[in-house]
Amino acid sequence: MTLLDQGWTAEQAKGLLDSLKLNGGIPEWEAKYLQKLRDWCASNEEDWTTIEGQLEFVAYELCHSYESIGAALKSATTVDEAKEAVEPYIKLIGAPLVYRGPRLPR
Secondary structure (H helix, E strand, O other), rough: HHHHHHHHOHHHHHHHHHHHHHOOOOOOOOOOHHHHHHHHHOOOOOOOHHHHHHHHHHHHHHHHHOOOHHHHHHHHHHHHHHHHHHHHHHHHHHHOOOOOOOOOOO
16 A cells, blocks of 8 residues: 555655655654554554555554544645644654755745
């Protein structure tokens, strides 16, 4: 399954991917979220060290545990809006934030 299979647009998926900064191997997340990732992947026959397994976990979380963040992502129309929408989740899991420069007024 891909992010597009979740009904997200290419812009939304790119914003999420850019924000997660996954490159394979062990993500730079807080220990408790790494454990959640490992546990979820073990229960769902995914490899927690692959980008695919990590994305499956994140997609599940945004659709089931953090629905408001997932809904904000679905309403984003640009990559930058998508990055902003998922920023609370990125902070929650402890991943390094993506610098987007100064925020412009809407």
